[in-house]
Amino acid sequence: MNRKLFEPYRIKDVELKNRIVMSPMCMYSSMDEDGKLTPFHFTHYISRAAGQTGLIMLEASAVTPQGRISPQDLGIWSDEHTPELARLVKEIKSYGSAAAIQLAHAGRKAVLEEEIASSSALAFNDNSKRPVAMTIEKIQETIQAFRDGARRSREAGFDIIEIHGAHGYLINQFLSPLSNHRDDEYGGSAENRYRFLKEVIDAVKTEWSGPLFVRVSATDYHPEGLTPDDHVLFAKWMKEQGVDLIDVSSGALVPADIPVYPGYQVPFADKIRREAGIATGAVGMITHGLQAEEILRSERADLIFVARELLRDPYWPRTAASQLGTSIEPPVQYERGWK
Numbered sequence: 413m414n415r416k417l418f419e420p421y422r423i424k425d426v427e428l429k430n431r432i433v434m435s436p437m438c439m440y441s442s443m444d445e446d447g448k449l450t451p452f453h454f455t456h457y458i459s460r461a462a463g464q465t466g467l468i469m470l471e472a473s474a475v476t477p478q479g480r481i482s483p484q485d486l487g488i489w490s491d492e493h494t495p496e497l498a499r500l501v502k503e504i505k506s507y508g509s510a511a512a513i514q515l516a517h518a519g520r521k522a523v524l525e526e527e528i529a530s531s532s533a534l535a536f537n538d539n540s541k542r543p544v545a546m547t548i549e550k551i552q553e554t555i556q557a558f559r560d561g562a563r564r565s566r567e568a569g570f571d572i573i574e575i576h577g578a579h580g581y582l583i584n585q586f587l588s589p590l591s592n593h594r595d596d597e598y599g600g601s602a603e604n605r606y607r608f609l610k611e612v613i614d615a616v617k618t619e620w621s622g623p624l625f626v627r628v629s630a631t632d633y634h635p636e637g638l639t640p641d642d643h644v645l646f647a648k649w650m651k652e653q654g655v656d657l658i659d660v661s662s663g664a665l666v667p668a669d670i671p672v673y674p675g676y677q678v679p680f681a682d683k684i685r686r687e688a689g690i691a692t693g694a695v696g697m698i699t700h701g702l703q704a705e706e707i708l709r710s711e712r713a714d715l716i717f718v719a720r721e722l723l724r725d726p727y728w729p730r731t732a733a734s735q736l737g738t739s740i741e742p743p744v745q746y747e748r749g750w751k
């Protein structure tokens with residue numbers, strides 16, 4: 413019997429050799445606050461490519477220095493970042509994996525010395541810094557930074573771009589009425605709160621014709637916050653704009669008690685997939701081959717994003733194959749000892 417987890421998946425001109433995605437994970441390992449890759453990043457990402465993960469997605473990479481979560485974040489705000497990113501992409505591809513990058517701006521969740529900015533001047537919680545509300549000029553500059561990030565991603569040879577619209581970072585701060593109290597065209601109605609993401613997507617698409625993913629937090633876990641129904645509407649709009657896949661996460665816009673259990677976010681991926689008619693990725697405590705296979709076979713999502721389990725086991729695709737009673741091809745160098 414075929415295992416769906418190991419079936420190729422095609423989006424536009426990109427073919428993933430299986431449905432396993434290394435979920436973006438900040439490693440807080442750039443040195444000298446320059447947003448650049450270090451030898452650690454090469455080891456970290458390339459070992460998961462050698463482990464046969466179909467798509468390696470680099471961590472949240474800041475489109476402006478102000479958009480970093482921490483000074484150690486990876487960045488793509490300068491042309492100086494491109495050559496080393498290109499070298500990493502080439503290495504990842506040499507193992508047959510595709511390479512993606514997550515373009516991000518932390519907004520009010522930045523933990524930086526300098527001024528931080530958001531949709532409105534509302535702090536994340538009592539212990540965090542109060543951001544300044546972005547002016548229209550600042551909004552336009554930030555959209556341009558996403559566009560430049562997309563151009564550099566193309567120049568570096570990435571196969572896929574993901575826009576980080578989840579986890580309470582800047583785009584999420586514009587989307588949610590909890591963090592967006594603006595009274596101009598970027599706040600108020602759902603359409604207005606969506607405008608920033610809409611313009612980011614359009615700007616990215618002027619530089620990028622390849623597959624485009626957007627990660628969202630499908631619920632704010634708050635009575636006045638965004639719900640999965642709101643995200644079905646946003647996903648329909650994203651589909652009209654040409655987004656290819658919604659990577660469905662949840663929470664982290666405001667402090668909340670989140671019920672966490674294996675596959676806890678899969679129902680959101682399922683709902684958005686069915687009701688908006690768009691491909692989705694499922695993420696969150698997916699750790700076993702059978703669990704991943706069930707999600708795909710039940711058509712609840714199209715791709716499986718794995719984060720912490722790939723930290724614990726860089727060869728998780730091999731583990732999952734064994735759990736599914738099958739085996740996968742190793743990198744050529746390992747052919748003699750893999751099985």
Ligand code: FNR
Pocket residue numbers: 435436437438439471472514576578579627661695696697698717718719720721
């Ligand atoms: C994350 N996560 C995350 N998400 C994201 O969209 N961009 C990011 O840069 C990060 N950074 C990050 C760092 C670390 C150390 C962890 C553990 C997680 C969230 C991650 O991609 C994933 O959604 C969650 O970890 C849930 O999946 P798992 O870990 O249960 O498979």
